[in-house]
Amino acid sequence: MQTKTFKGGIHPAGHKELSKGHPVERYLPKGDLVFPTNQHIGKPARPIVQKGDKVLAGQIIAEADGFVSANVISSCSGTVKAVEERVTSAGTRALCIVVENDGQFTLAPGVGKTRHEGTLSNKDILDAVQAAGIIGLGGAGFPTHVKLSSKNPEGIDYIIANGSECEPYITCDDLLMQKENREIVEGIKLVLQLFPNAQGIIAIEDNKPEAIKAMEAVCAGEKQVSVQPVMAKYPEGGERNLISVVTGRDLRFGQLPADVGCIVCNVATLHAIYRAVFHSEPLMERYFTVSGNAIASPRTLCVRLGTNCSELIQAAGGIREGCTVKKVLFGGPMMGVALTTLDLPVNKNNNALTVLAEDDVELAQSQMTACIRCGRCAHACPIHLVPQLMAEAAQRKDYERYEKKLYGLDCIACGSCTYVCPAKRPLMQLFKQTKAAILAAKRK
Template identity: 40%
Template sequence: MKRFTFRGGVHPPHFKKATEKLSVEKAKIPQVVTIPLQQHIGAPCEPLVKVGDKVKIGQKIGQANAFVSAPIHSSIAGTVKKIASFDSPTGSKVQCIVIESDGSNEVHEDVRAKGELHNLSKKEILEIIKEAGITGMGGAGFPTHVKLSPPPDKPIDTVIINGAECEPFLTADHRMMLEHPEKVVFGLKAIMKVLDVRKGFIGIEDNKPDAIKVMEEAVMNEPDIDVAPVRTKYPQGDEKRLINAITGREVPSGGLPMDVGLVVNNVGTAAAICDAIKTGMPVIERVVTISGSAINEPKNLLVRIGTSFKEVIEQCGGYKSDLGKLISGGPMMGFAQFTDEIPVIKGTSGILALNKKDAKIPDEQPCIRCGKCVSICPVNLEPLFIAKFSQKRLYDEAEKYHALDCIECGSCSFICPSKRKLLQSIRTGKREIISKRKKS
């Protein structure tokens, strides 16, 4: 069987054995949730409720007033206790709605099946996706209805569902494909109908042979959909790398997948689209992998949005040793957190807790100009120079070296024998360049 791949990349340890064989369990419904009104790229939502209001499961509580935004829904039934700013996994304070459960688990009357896929028009499906608040569930958080609304001059001919899940430790997408392949296929077919596309792929890394087999069986009677096994290599799950690996097309610098006729969506996103159409339930929960050397019982849990990291970890037996680092997401592209009193959001694919030994960061050494970061960069950049210019605050020079094309995969920091903090420096440079552009 042919295996697709891309240039560059690295091979970090997988660390997936702790959870890859564990079925997804339903997490306990929390007594209190803190639901951020911005869990996506784009404009924050405006609250539709006030303190004291009663809400039900699936009820819209945050209205998206901009095109690049996504509505927010209540994940529990209860009473709104507070609307205020709280810390979020994104690293910033976000206006949140705090809801206390009343124990009724009452579902809102708007949550109902939307009809058969073959009877729904493209416009109707797109509106269902928008109103369900579906965003990229792989972590990026880009509103899905925006991604599925390309301009007329950007015709789409192919859709790829991203099941690579190349990030170490994480197994949420793997389990979704094994346990609910029909949801993934249904979601892909809905996306293909919206975009009027006749060809779909499901890209899966070849370290998941069981998922490849299950998904191949699921598309056996779907002539327009193929499973595309890709070589296990990080960051295979980056959408532009996946496009290049499967189709051979290369997204231009500063461009988007739609520039080469493709749209890529995550496995979890496809499943959420299926739920929105078949049951009418918006995004109120997601599968989260909880793992790491400081976790007592690693698990894959279906967690309600707004549940605190602390409560989720307690359902995994708590910490088994002194916590060294807490990460939202995986170790390569995730974000370290200073507290576990933050909520699970739509993009929380994993919660990683490392003990002090595993979290220890080696001391930086001088760059030896070995060129390893250049040879493995999947975007063909020169990370050592971009990082150096960023450290010296020479942001115009960093921009000339295409800093904004960096996908922040962290491969350069991983491979560096001098343990240079290349990714952190490049991220800083990118933020400064973007800030300067906005000001001008």
């Protein structure tokens, strides 16, 4: 059966089989845990603990500073070792709270207390989500309570659970849907309570038949929630594309999902909402894939936030024998960021660590030639921009044209153009830089 899809996009090799077969295990960290205060979009959280303080698992250690901000929660019990500036996975410095792990994982009082449906008001749900420090776990890291506090809740028609997971190598959402299917549906139902006219749709790429089956099994008796298989294509999971595929509504440039009556949440976020509301459990753990051809035994783990990356590589069997690591990425190979050190913590919105034995970017750069104007980039662009013209304007630093005529600021940096370019031009890198330059100029 032909499944729904969007125009554009690419079909990179998935490599999901590497980490898919291994059962998900919980990994408890042994070393110190580090919690950056800027894991979300918005103002960094304000630390409320000091060096030497004792903390418990589930305790708030940094408070949201303003509405568009999120709490940071300790995922282990122990002593605060330092509150200092450190380099984070984004490559920049941020205030981090370092907790010396006592290995006990003693829970803070009140965590794990179950609540029952029927007694919950909308405010209860939003408060629980806000207190739990939940942010978009798919990658963007937008505070979830802000997303759910819509001014016009009646105007929302669709709550889309994003389980498409189009990025190669990553299987954490796939396995989460297989294992925690009931919790995800309960999470959607909680969100649906906030939006009376909405309907829940779980979008899953058709290369995850087990996840589709598992979710369909739970949705069978539900009136408001259904499963929608979509074609396996990159970037199917982009918010804009997913809305167009599932609802047929197109977002114009500059529009937000709520403008067309949609809210898109990652399945992991919905799972976290369920845990936070029904079990008073703040965001302490997440599914995290450690994969790549340089890993001895790639797998998806249920990890505590703040765990050190080098520990996780060891947990996945370490580096394959006889393998030299060429590149380590936070995230997948398409949108992930290259790391220069492994001494980094897992943040709320990090979903995978990809360790590769060869570096295709280096190879591509050695083969770079001039643009041959073939237009493949424009065909591949999932949001219908013209990367070839954008690159020209960006190189001339003609930011006016880039922004106003070519809508360059709407680029989602998915890298599809760069993937198909036969001249091997670093398009996406250029767009990322240009976007940063334009936004920096606007802030002045």
